[in-house]
Amino acid sequence: MKRQRGSTGRTAGVLAAAMCAALALPGGAWAAGEGGGYTFDGAAQRVKGAVSNLDAERLKAGQSYRDTIQKNGKLYYRVDLDEKQNAYVSVVAVPRTAAKAGYSDGLKVSMQDGSGTDCGYQSVNFGGSGFTRPLAAYTHRTIDPDSSTCRQAGAYYVLVERTSQDDSADWELEIRYLTEPGVKKTGPTALPENWASGTPQPPTGGPQRRDGGGGFHDAASVRQGEWRTDIKPGQTVYYRVPVDWGQQIFATAELGSSPVADTFVSNALTLSLMNPARGYVASRDLSYDGDPSTLAFDPERPVAFENRFASDDATNGLRFAGWYYLSATLSPEIAKAYGDKPLPLTLRVNVTGQPKPAPPYDGDPGPFTVTEDDRDAAATGQSGPQAARSGTLRVVGVAGIGAGTVLVLGLGAWWLLARRAAGAGPTPG
Template identity: 85%
Template sequence: MKRQRGTGRTAGVLAAAVCAALALPGGARAAGEGGGYAFDDQARRVKGAVSNLDAERLTAGQSYRDTIKKDGKLYYRVDLDDKQNAYVSVVAVPKAGAKAGYSDGIKVTMQDGSGTDCGHQSVNFGGFGFARPIAAYTHRTIDPDSSSCQQVGAYYVLVERTSESDGSDWELELRYVTEPGLRKTGPTALPETWASGTPQPPAGGPQRRDGGAGFHNATSLRQGEWRTDIRPGQTMYYRVPVDWGQQIFATAELGSSPAADAYVGYALTVSLMNPARGYVDGKDLSYDGDPSTLALDPQRPVAYENRFSSNDSTSGLRFAGWYYLSATLSPEIAKAYGDKPLPLTLRVNVTGQSKPQPAYDGPAGPFTVTDDDREAAASGQSGPQAARSGTLRVVGVAGIGAGTVLVLGLGAWWLLARRAAGAGPTPG
């Protein structure tokens, strides 16, 4: 009887392990398979309100899903103290193949109870001519020199959509995170000089690393040259750990094609987003079948005082953590070059020595770079930021595949059951 009870416990553990393996992101199939955006599988459904007083409350550290109609305006609520900085990001995901005008896009604003604008960001599709996932954020920043938006109370996040060309609904992915305040006030002035020259391309030659289909499963990169293939209409996501005092540089090269020599404007766009998923910079290139290269503008080193800059790109480099790169290939490429993927190379440089983090009055949360982050970047791990620490190493079955885990688990359970019943071990 003791053996039988032990076997039951073992079988329960094995069954739980198999279920856990099947539940892992990517365990059954890759998120965003088929070219679509990969939403956070832990996101909760929320319904934005047309009036701020009816807005649902968002919880820090949680992701949400919603839908916005053409020319829609949606309100959400966050309750803030007078010590922490708050960030709410919105990823707008139109339907695949939707057309978009130059000014079509989204605007995200945070307001206090009196309607004062605490911070906003607008992002549009530019001259691309078609819709793709775009991200913007808003924030309430603690500023000792400001009297507005510093009080304890209810604040409201307003998401506005402008769309002249696409009448279909857009899906939204929202995320609310907080950053601790400082134990003591630090400098607010930006350094007058900084290294603005583009470094030499990283050494070592290209290595294969395919991108994820969303922020949630973005593929980790360190400094290096990274090779992939991208299909017309596809958007790939990568993330790079950038510490305090460091700079990130990125270039993208679209390889040649023998299929045709037709000219396609706005063929590839590459964007840089910060750890709060706020837009920092973006560039695009045209393509005529020959190799074509773009480079993101040189940016200042990551520093706390960057947040006090009036320049949006500089202000976005306000904290350490995972910085995101997205690359989108225009669906117009398919008309001239077919629906086959084109070769794409990303070259990433991270320069500068890491500096100590500011005197945060509490854990930095996602706004730091850990040894586990650097290890994830070196090995190319993908998945949610919550999968920091040794979790990825402990649950190594994720790399085996759910089917293999299931077979091994059932085989082990069967063998234990035979032993418990008095049967000898089975060869093989």
Template identity: 85%
Template sequence: MKRLRGTGRTAGVLAAAVCAALALPGGARAAGEGGGYAFDDKARRVKGAISNLDAERLTAGQSYRDTIRKDGKLYYRVDLDARQNAYVSVVAVPKPGGKAGYSDGIKVTMQDGSGTNCGYQSVSFGGFGFARPIAAYTHRTIEPDSSACQLAGAYYVLVERTSESDSADWELELRYVTEPGLKTAGPTALPENWASGTPQPPAGGPQRRDGGGGFHDAASLRQGEWRTDIKPGQTMYYRVPVDWGQQIFATAELGSSPVADDYVSSALTLSLLNPARGYVASRDLSYDGDPSTVAFDPERPVAFENRFASDDATNGLRFAGWYYLSATLSPEVAKAYGDKPLPLTLRVNVTGQPRPAPPYDGDAGPFTVTDDDREAAASGLSGPQAARSATLTVVGVAGIGVGTVLVLGLGAWWLLARRASGAGPTPG
């Protein structure tokens, strides 16, 4: 009987593990639920320095949060080797409803110890007139024919904010990731021929899929037509797995409204960002109450050699992984059409057959597309939900294993008990 009680404790532990996995918090939610941007709930607080020599060191694979003032400049430190590429992204999150001038935005730069700029990206609100979350990144890229920023050592990430209209503090979400170098150098020239046509709209009709409130809980999409509703001032986030050699095409359509027919310039902004959360492209549409559509221009397939291109869009399509789409509806829409949501449809095409990854000298990390990623895209799982699903799968497999052991153990115990009592096996 003692053995049976021990078995009961094992089963109890298994049941507790299953319940705990099911009860894990987080996951995708409708964008704007609870108000504003959805920060990574595992992000650590960090304090940017005003001098590079006082900068706190960031750890690869970790997210961070900070606050930046108007016209502020903040430094962070990353320690790099001479083999891996490094990327630091920054999401700037103004207070909802704030105004924005044309040049308001952020600039993110990486520098070595001598002050040489290794790379930078500037993103502004442009002429949209309203504040919203925007993202930019900087990187140190290992290049065969370059001597700048190639050595191991301390590097510094400088985040600069430019503000004309908004004096309030902005929240920041930072993320630092690395990409392994190559075992053997590959081509650096861009292919001359590539498919530059726009594919037919995806078939199958619209399916409901609400976006997340940030990069962390972005809802997953695969090729298809996806329907949601978006409120004035709201930003929704989605992610799409795009493998090596594939192209992503995206269109946003804002549905008609019966309320009014006023004209709103730059009513919706659609942005594309890469797996390192670097800005790739954005488009905006105007709205007068009738259906209105905007689409990205055709871009090159995802390829390693794209990183050697001079234009930002091609340069950003440098690796496979989760590409992000964000859609923001201007708060100005509420003045003409009220604060109720408007219907929004995203049409996503991913074309081309996946090609082999470059010969990375190590784990590709986030710069790959796995079967699990494709399953998450089919089911709409956010990153946290996909992680919990994987946890439950492991627990389920472990449960099957423990259950099998319990059955076999009970059977052996029963046979031994019968033999000890002098009884033979039960006739079949």
């Protein structure tokens, strides 16, 4: 009997290990209270930011990383650059859902060369919403033909800084480092004086169902059209749109009516636009009182190489072709007035203008281009670049397959243990 009990204990241990392994699958989403269901890149590697630039770990181009930053923390990372390529390091900060946030609380990402010269930075914050949500910002080293700053080959240091007044919990970080090849010949750097600044008519044909992803990695692909989903209080959904050289992107978001109440909620929905390097371009907020409410981005310039020499973030961010990202966040304050049930959300997207030739890159542009495969993905609703299914199915499917595999292994181990125990006496059925 003692041996039977020992066998049963070992079996329970195997099954417990199987369940733990299933729950520990990489790349999944945080629980709702931790990160609002944000879906991290499953291929991201763990890295530890340094408090001194000379201790910074080196990042590899094309790789995603994960790290954690504390309240008011500062973390350094290193990238080694040549004299030709442009470099982009983006950071997505994922706080707890519905944590309090001050107006200036947020994230700053900057880059310096070995002499301490600033090459570029971007700051993003929660603004007047009063609550946290995922924030995306980037820094870059841009080769400017009219400047000698930050053009030398060597080590460059990326500094990530967090500012928080109320939220003392750690924030998870998703970091991505990309390079863009130089051009064989630099074209004009001045912005065109004339460009189409009008707003096009909204797309026709009626809404199509297209649920957003949980992060950049599994953002749902869309093209020009009207896209319908449901969004819960505190939730952020992600979409991506292919925008080619010379094209303009326009987007509006509409919250549908609710029969529950007519309470006014300011900053009820935040709509943000990010570029293919996950750099912040623009954002807008709308208020909600139970009636239909709509917001729209201001018209921005067409995607063009010379935009990178502009001083404002919106124009500067429209510097290359590729997947542009839209994220929509519904305020957790909605739950107090309208309950926890999701509200209907419609996203209307226009992409105008004929594609123009790409600049004369001296190499493969990588993600900074639009291919026929990209257009097909947008037409079919394929999620992020490394997934073939929608964001929800990807997370559930990967978790289900992983858990099922581990469970089968656990049952196999249980069967072997039962067989061994059978040699010492009868075993429970």
